[in-house]
Amino acid sequence: MITIRTFASRAVLGGLAATLMAGTALAQASQCGRKGGDLTFALEARVPGLDQHASNSSATRNVSMNMFETLVTRDEKMNPVLELAESMDQSADGLTYTFKLRQGITFHNGKTMTSADVAASFQRYSKIGVDRSILEPVEKWETPDANTFVLRLKEARPTFIEQLSAFTVPVVIIPAENAEAAAQQLPIVGTGPFQLEEFKPDSHVKLKRFAGYKPDTRHTTISGFGGNKEACVDTVTFRMMTEPAARTAALEVGEIHGVEDVPVASQKRLAGNKDIKLSRLELFTMNVAYPNASFPPTDNPKVRQAILAAMDFEEIMEAASDGQYKLNKGFQFPGMNYYSEAGAENLNQKNKEKAKKLLAEAGYKGEKVTLLTNREFPYMYNTSLVMAEQLKAAGINAELLVLDWPAALQKSIKETEGWNFFYTGWITVIALGGPQTMRQMAAPSFVWKPKEPDAEFQAAFQVLSSGKTLDERKAAFAKAQARALDQVMAIPFGAMPKTQAVRANVEGFKSYYIPRMSGVWIKG
Amino acid sequence: MARYALKRLLQMIPLLLLVSLISFGLIKLVPGDPAVVMGGSNATPAEIDAIRRNLGLDQPVWQQLLSFYANLARGDLGRSLLLGQPVAEALIERAPVTLWISLYSLILTVVVGMATGIVAALRHNTWVDQVVSVVALIGVSLPNFWLGLMMIVLFSVWLGWLPTGGYVAPSADVVGFLRTATMPALALAFLQIGLLTRITRSTMLDVLGQDYIRTARAKGLPETTVVLKHALANVMIPVITVIGLILSVLLSGSIIVETIFSVPGIGSLLGNAILRRDYPMIQGGLLFVAAGLMLLNLIVDVLYGVFDPRVRVDGRG
Numbered sequence: 145m146i147t148i149r150t151f152a153s154r155a156v157l158g159g160l161a162a163t164l165m166a167g168t169a170l171a172q173a174s175q176c177g178r179k180g181g182d183l184t185f186a187l188e189a190r191v192p193g194l195d196q197h198a199s200n201s202s203a204t205r206n207v208s209m210n211m212f213e214t215l216v217t218r219d220e221k222m223n224p225v226l227e228l229a230e231s232m233d234q235s236a237d238g239l240t241y242t243f244k245l246r247q248g249i250t251f252h253n254g255k256t257m258t259s260a261d262v263a264a265s266f267q268r269y270s271k272i273g274v275d276r277s278i279l280e281p282v283e284k285w286e287t288p289d290a291n292t293f294v295l296r297l298k299e300a301r302p303t304f305i306e307q308l309s310a311f312t313v314p315v316v317i318i319p320a321e322n323a324e325a326a327a328q329q330l331p332i333v334g335t336g337p338f339q340l341e342e343f344k345p346d347s348h349v350k351l352k353r354f355a356g357y358k359p360d361t362r363h364t365t366i367s368g369f370g371g372n373k374e375a376c377v378d379t380v381t382f383r384m385m386t387e388p389a390a391r392t393a394a395l396e397v398g399e400i401h402g403v404e405d406v407p408v409a410s411q412k413r414l415a416g417n418k419d420i421k422l423s424r425l426e427l428f429t430m431n432v433a434y435p436n437a438s439f440p441p442t443d444n445p446k447v448r449q450a451i452l453a454a455m456d457f458e459e460i461m462e463a464a465s466d467g468q469y470k471l472n473k474g475f476q477f478p479g480m481n482y483y484s485e486a487g488a489e490n491l492n493q494k495n496k497e498k499a500k501k502l503l504a505e506a507g508y509k510g511e512k513v514t515l516l517t518n519r520e521f522p523y524m525y526n527t528s529l530v531m532a533e534q535l536k537a538a539g540i541n542a543e544l545l546v547l548d549w550p551a552a553l554q555k556s557i558k559e560t561e562g563w564n565f566f567y568t569g570w571i572t573v574i575a576l577g578g579p580q581t582m583r584q585m586a587a588p589s590f591v592w593k594p595k596e597p598d599a600e601f602q603a604a605f606q607v608l609s610s611g612k613t614l615d616e617r618k619a620a621f622a623k624a625q626a627r628a629l630d631q632v633m634a635i636p637f638g639a640m641p642k643t644q645a646v647r648a649n650v651e652g653f654k655s656y657y658i659p660r661m662s663g664v665w666i667k668g
Numbered sequence: 669m670a671r672y673a674l675k676r677l678l679q680m681i682p683l684l685l686l687v688s689l690i691s692f693g694l695i696k697l698v699p700g701d702p703a704v705v706m707g708g709s710n711a712t713p714a715e716i717d718a719i720r721r722n723l724g725l726d727q728p729v730w731q732q733l734l735s736f737y738a739n740l741a742r743g744d745l746g747r748s749l750l751l752g753q754p755v756a757e758a759l760i761e762r763a764p765v766t767l768w769i770s771l772y773s774l775i776l777t778v779v780v781g782m783a784t785g786i787v788a789a790l791r792h793n794t795w796v797d798q799v800v801s802v803v804a805l806i807g808v809s810l811p812n813f814w815l816g817l818m819m820i821v822l823f824s825v826w827l828g829w830l831p832t833g834g835y836v837a838p839s840a841d842v843v844g845f846l847r848t849a850t851m852p853a854l855a856l857a858f859l860q861i862g863l864l865t866r867i868t869r870s871t872m873l874d875v876l877g878q879d880y881i882r883t884a885r886a887k888g889l890p891e892t893t894v895v896l897k898h899a900l901a902n903v904m905i906p907v908i909t910v911i912g913l914i915l916s917v918l919l920s921g922s923i924i925v926e927t928i929f930s931v932p933g934i935g936s937l938l939g940n941a942i943l944r945r946d947y948p949m950i951q952g953g954l955l956f957v958a959a960g961l962m963l964l965n966l967i968v969d970v971l972y973g974v975f976d977p978r979v980r981v982d983g984r985g
Contacts, residue, residue, distance in 0.1 A: 192750040200708045277712050328752025345751050346932035387928045393820050394832040550700030550945045
């Protein structure tokens with residue numbers, strides 16, 4: 145049996161730190177400079193529902209992850225960290241994970257959380273969870289006693305906890321009595337610092353402080369999705385304001401306290417406003433295009449390489465982001481565990497002569513290259529527009545196919561003909577780390593659908609998924625990335641930031657993947 | 669008249685069935701799958717298939733259609749794929765929002781549009797007529813999203829008079845309603861005011877040139893009586909037709925205006941449903957809006973009879 149401390153040295157680094165801190169942080173002071181008030185925060189998208197098992201929408205996550213918690217989650221640096229689990233032991237054969245639950249955790253309905261609730265949550269997730277492949281390695285789970293939850297895997301999967309702690313569609317813990325609820329019909333009862341007061345679709349969601357919340361005193365402050373959380377305000381109202389100009393105006397006049405996203409056009413004006421504080425996650429969205437490897441001419445690797453050689457990423461990112469971007473050297477951002485520059489020489493080549501040479505070698509005869517794009521996400525449309533012009537300049541017969549987002553997405557997923565490049569943005573895919581990112585291109589995949597999977601990439605991905613040490617997995621990631629860029633399995637153009645803003649009287653707000661309302665307070 | 673109305677109501681049933689059939693077919697023809705939208709571009713094929721099964725989208729189309737009609741017969745429009753809420757419940761929640769803003773907008777349209785149209789006709793070929801005509805032309809030319817944003821800048825940011833968005837029901841707080849609904853109602857009304865002004869003006873000019881108006885004036889009737897009693901009644905027929913059309917546009921909900929002002933009405937509900945391919949919501953919403961428009965047409969037809977005895981269907985009004 146490997147105890148949490150041994151395990152933590154490999155993966156749950158935050159959990160180890162937290163465990164070591166346990167007991168010392170108990171007497172810490174409140175994180176709130178002041179308690180009370182209603183904080184109003186504007187979201188850029190409509191919240192389709194609050195059932196966190198059944199929605200992968202970021203708008204759902206933005207709100208619901210202030211109410212729900214998980215056994216393990218991600219800390220500020222995206223490392224797995226224990227949340228509702230007091231400890232986690234991994235068996236020596238890597239097949240069994242035993243979670244001891246934190247004591248005295250209550251749900252918003254007043255009921256004490258036990259392992260039966262955890263098991264019921266996993267059961268529901270395995271039936272209707274959008275990202276249920278997280279549980280694919282799990283053979284079964286057991287509840288030997290009220291405070292213990294055991295997961296048994298079919299085979300050892302060293303990256304299992306990385307998967308389980310992913311926040312794209314997390315396995316949040318709900319009361320067992322709600323576990324039979326159909327998708328999107330879940331009563332919203334969690335263990336988080338806020339509880340649901342009112343949800344008016346297309347208008348607002350109002351949360352209130354959960355008086356029975358038990359903070360995780362192993363930490364001193366909130367960290368990522370976990371850590372020590374404390375609700376400072378009485379209520380939080382998330383307003384759905386999809387029009388950027390209206391959202392920004394509401395912030396300027398003080399009608400709301402914060403906004404999830406500030407358009408580039410408004411940032412300069414707001415930066416000069418002493419009543420408003422801007423904060424930014426510099427590396428947020430990876431602007432990505434991927435080719436259709438089943439349809440000519442992009443089924444030919446030389447054509448794909450010619451296309452990659454022809455492109456000027458700076459021009460593309462300038463148009464996509466209104467000038468706010470950072471070029472990237474691969475599929476992870478600098479500072480992340482799996483970051484590697486392997487294969488980066490293939491990016492941003494701006495070499496039309498090389499492109500023409502590769503096209504000649506490929507026997508390219510002016511076949512159409514269809515760029516499948518949409519207008520709902522302007523950065524995707526602008527990327528395709530500039531890319532089309534650059535390809536034309538290199539002698540490639542590029543043309544746009546503009547559909548709305550659902551139609552374009554469906555075409556890219558279900559059809560292997562009629563398109564050559566598809567545009568998207570990777571946010572959680574990148575944030576969750578190397579294995580999650582490369583999973584996008586590993587068979588079976590919607591992104592990379594050649595007639596035959598790429599053996600070299602698949603071999604590297606296999607090691608990335610099952611390598612016993614982080615170093616082993618990091619080396620495999622580098623190999624997989626080098627192969628993916630050489631074969632042009634996806635094109636990471638660059639990173640775009642996420643800029644958020646709050647009024648000057650709001651303290652404790654820190655930009656993150658969701659607007660975290662714990663530790664946020666309003667000055668009197 | 670009651671028999672006529674009842675007959676028209678009964679005629680609505682097959683029409684609504686036809687609408688539902690056409691909308692069902694059109695929805696299925698449009699590419700885009702709600703399971704794909706819900707799963708996102710990162711979902712695995714197995715996950716997408718599982719979502720499809722959960723949503724019942726793996727059933728044959730004819731079975732989905734039969735199931736829709738079976739539910740419809742029980743008054744059940746199904747459940748929204750995205751909101752998880754019964755479609756009928758969502759529509760009933762949103763309908764009053766759109767209805768109140770539409771009525772507010774209609775009142776602004778009728779009062780301002782008719783008044784300016786009448787004044788322009790009475791001051792034909794004067795500077796007043798020219799100013800009204802130019803303003804009306806601007807009204808029909810301005811896109812309402814631009815107008816909405818400019819109003820936010822003016823009334824919310826610069827003057828601080830009105831909130832930038834949101835909605836308060838008049839039953840909860842009348843002042844709150846007026847504060848939140850004025851800008852959306854104005855943004856919707858501006859185009860319609862321009863339209864109604866132009867129609868009222870041209871119709872009024874026609875009527876004022878008629879022999880019976882000349883006779884009324886020759887009899888020495890005051891100009892107010894000539895205009896309000898004799899001319900206006902005859903202006904009303906085409907004006908009611910236009911008002912009916914305007915109201916049908918307003919009642920369908922404006923996706924753009926409701927989005928700009930964060931108003932949770934029918935327009936934003938259906939707009940979002942279309943973007944996310946929420947089939948039951950689109951289907952139920954279209955049926956709901958179609959039924960509303962048919963009722964509106966019936967009301968307009970009945971009103972013709974009120975203003976013009978010649979078109980009363982049974983001669984009694």
